[in-house]
Amino acid sequence: MSEAILQARGVSKSFGGLRAVSEFSLSLPARGLHGLIGPNGAGKTTVFNLLTGVYHPSEGEISLAGESLLGLKPHKRAAAGLARTFQNIRLFAELSVLDNVRIACHLRTTHSMGSAILRLPKHRREERAIVRRSMELLEVFDLAGRASEDARNLPYGDQRRLEIARALATEPKCLLLDEPAAGMNPQEKVDLRKLIHQIRERFGVAILLIEHDMGVVMNLCERITVLNFGQTIAAGTPEHVQSDPKVIEAYLGTE
Amino acid sequence: MSHETPPTPGLVSSLVRGYMPFVVAVGVAIVMQVVVRPNVDPYPAKLLLDIGINCILAVSLTMVNGFTGQFSMGHAGFMAVGGYASGAITYYTSMRVWGAGEARGGVLSGMLGGEGLPWLTVGDGLFLFSLIVGGVVAAGLGYLVGLPSLRLKGDYLAIVTLGFGEIVRVVIQQTSPVLTSAEEVRQATILQLPTHVGGSLGFSGIPYYTGLFWVYLGVCVTLIVAFRLKTSTFGRAFLSIRNDEIAAEAMGVNTTRYKVWAFVIAAFFAGIAGGLFSHTLGVGLSPEAAGFLRSFDVIIMVVLGGLGSISGAVAAAIIVTLLPEWLRGVAEYRMIIYALALILIMIFRPKGLFGVREVWDRATWAWLSRRKSGTGARGGARE
Ligand SMILES: Nc1ncnc2c1ncn2[C@@H]1O[C@H](COP(=O)(O)OP(=O)(O)OP(=O)(O)O)[C@@H](O)[C@H]1O
Ligand SMILES: [Mg+2]
Numbered sequence: 120m121s122e123a124i125l126q127a128r129g130v131s132k133s134f135g136g137l138r139a140v141s142e143f144s145l146s147l148p149a150r151g152l153h154g155l156i157g158p159n160g161a162g163k164t165t166v167f168n169l170l171t172g173v174y175h176p177s178e179g180e181i182s183l184a185g186e187s188l189l190g191l192k193p194h195k196r197a198a199a200g201l202a203r204t205f206q207n208i209r210l211f212a213e214l215s216v217l218d219n220v221r222i223a224c225h226l227r228t229t230h231s232m233g234s235a236i237l238r239l240p241k242h243r244r245e246e247r248a249i250v251r252r253s254m255e256l257l258e259v260f261d262l263a264g265r266a267s268e269d270a271r272n273l274p275y276g277d278q279r280r281l282e283i284a285r286a287l288a289t290e291p292k293c294l295l296l297d298e299p300a301a302g303m304n305p306q307e308k309v310d311l312r313k314l315i316h317q318i319r320e321r322f323g324v325a326i327l328l329i330e331h332d333m334g335v336v337m338n339l340c341e342r343i344t345v346l347n348f349g350q351t352i353a354a355g356t357p358e359h360v361q362s363d364p365k366v367i368e369a370y371l372g373t374e
Numbered sequence: 375m376s377h378e379t380p381p382t383p384g385l386v387s388s389l390v391r392g393y394m395p396f397v398v399a400v401g402v403a404i405v406m407q408v409v410v411r412p413n414v415d416p417y418p419a420k421l422l423l424d425i426g427i428n429c430i431l432a433v434s435l436t437m438v439n440g441f442t443g444q445f446s447m448g449h450a451g452f453m454a455v456g457g458y459a460s461g462a463i464t465y466y467t468s469m470r471v472w473g474a475g476e477a478r479g480g481v482l483s484g485m486l487g488g489e490g491l492p493w494l495t496v497g498d499g500l501f502l503f504s505l506i507v508g509g510v511v512a513a514g515l516g517y518l519v520g521l522p523s524l525r526l527k528g529d530y531l532a533i534v535t536l537g538f539g540e541i542v543r544v545v546i547q548q549t550s551p552v553l554t555s556a557e558e559v560r561q562a563t564i565l566q567l568p569t570h571v572g573g574s575l576g577f578s579g580i581p582y583y584t585g586l587f588w589v590y591l592g593v594c595v596t597l598i599v600a601f602r603l604k605t606s607t608f609g610r611a612f613l614s615i616r617n618d619e620i621a622a623e624a625m626g627v628n629t630t631r632y633k634v635w636a637f638v639i640a641a642f643f644a645g646i647a648g649g650l651f652s653h654t655l656g657v658g659l660s661p662e663a664a665g666f667l668r669s670f671d672v673i674i675m676v677v678l679g680g681l682g683s684i685s686g687a688v689a690a691a692i693i694v695t696l697l698p699e700w701l702r703g704v705a706e707y708r709m710i711i712y713a714l715a716l717i718l719i720m721i722f723r724p725k726g727l728f729g730v731r732e733v734w735d736r737a738t739w740a741w742l743s744r745r746k747s748g749t750g751a752r753g754g755a756r757e
Contacts (some may be wrong), residue, residue, distance in 0.1 A: 213729075222611060223626065226627070288625075289625055
């Protein structure tokens, strides 16, 4: 069995009486590409929020590279190597494209606030390294030309890609993408597919992907987990889940 | 950062660049005291002094309400604490050591300027020490207030800080009268002295050390710290919290920690401003200094300047200080005009004069050219 980088075992979460996620398990190998699908309200985003520490599970165990993440705040999990994007884009809208990425570089800096106020050499060195690394990332995402624009003025597709660039700036081991193709046109979706492949090769991250677009999911992912009403109704290879009668029913049943 | 780093520039040159602005700050402050002060009348000089103190208050509150997007309503509370703490230190130390509370400053202290005095005296050293202690006490209190309340979301901070200011006011009201004879002061223990700061009558007798030198030194240092923070990785972390706290956490920003930091730094400078205020000729330090109205003044400056803009806060501090002068004939309507100005700004410039930007940022003025070219409706609310 290959080493799992991100592991979840029997994770559950209820909101009041609603069991939003029930007994969720996942084993994502290093450099793996795993899909998480399901009808609206199935609990996919809630799984992301549980993994990244926005919510705390009522039961279950979550670990990254063998270290338990339970009880850690989101910023600690980011430091441990878990980065994400958001379904409803959450960029730092008033700040520039470059600053959005630079902020995500912050957690890997080591100089103190005093050294920033006195502009000590270590501060300058790290600031320069941040700029260089951020511009490299923007280059990869074709956003370098818009580095000084406000993030909110970018077209929708660019905003989605900027969110991915920002997440990568935290130097993650594992990247969680929540519906990155939402709102993109067919050409952008094709490009995104290539981009996700490229990200995995270049940055060596494992990727967990929520996506409604079956073309994107089935083509990209090695394994897929299907949620419905918080329950995992199928898990396996794309071919396997596609032919699973419970999956077909869940999707047809809700249309 | 784990990446290969570019070669370090010369240590000396970067140290010089790092400290140069502070040297310039001292220069500016000396010019204000030695060149400007003797050449203007006492009244405009007092206005310059008020502007300076308000700048320190507005710029420091900008770090909380502007950078991190928290809403603190108790800034005057920190100012009053700093003012009382430093006032008690200079007054009672002078009484103990010299047997009298008067200032023993040099050329750089006070508003009158002295012929034939030395540049700096032991009294100035005492004053500087008291300012810093006042700032530290305010910052410590900021930490105590901020740590629990900044963990809470939403408007709790506004309520807690509002309550904090009122508590400071009421506690100061309960203190005992100032000890006015050297004999009494010598008999009292160190721990008793801080309780003798005048109660609701106010703390009179604080030596008049404050002059344009000290105020503008404070202004410059506050500005340097604020700008350097804003343009550093820490400032970006602050701003990210204000933009989207959830995303900031997810990107590894320890939001609680930085909210507390911003709060503590702001409280420190408010404490310094308080010390400068309490040592000013003709100022009666009273518990009302901690009151809500004073906090409200500072909030108006920060909102007017544009929540997050340092130069905006400075501009607003100048405007708000001078406004009563311009409106001297209608002084009773000051609050109405304030309110009207705020409403008008919220309608026409909902993000304040400069928003989060600085005066010299090109984007600050983009709305002008947009209006001219007739494409004004852009950049609406985004969910
Ligand atoms: N903070 C919350 N409080 C109460 N209920 C919540 C909360 N967050 C999510 N839910 C509920 O949990 C269920 C799962 O929501 P979730 O957002 O995880 O679905 P999803 O699979 O991401 O759906 P979509 O495809 O629409 O994004 C929904 O019924 C939702 O209303
Ligand atoms: Mg969702």
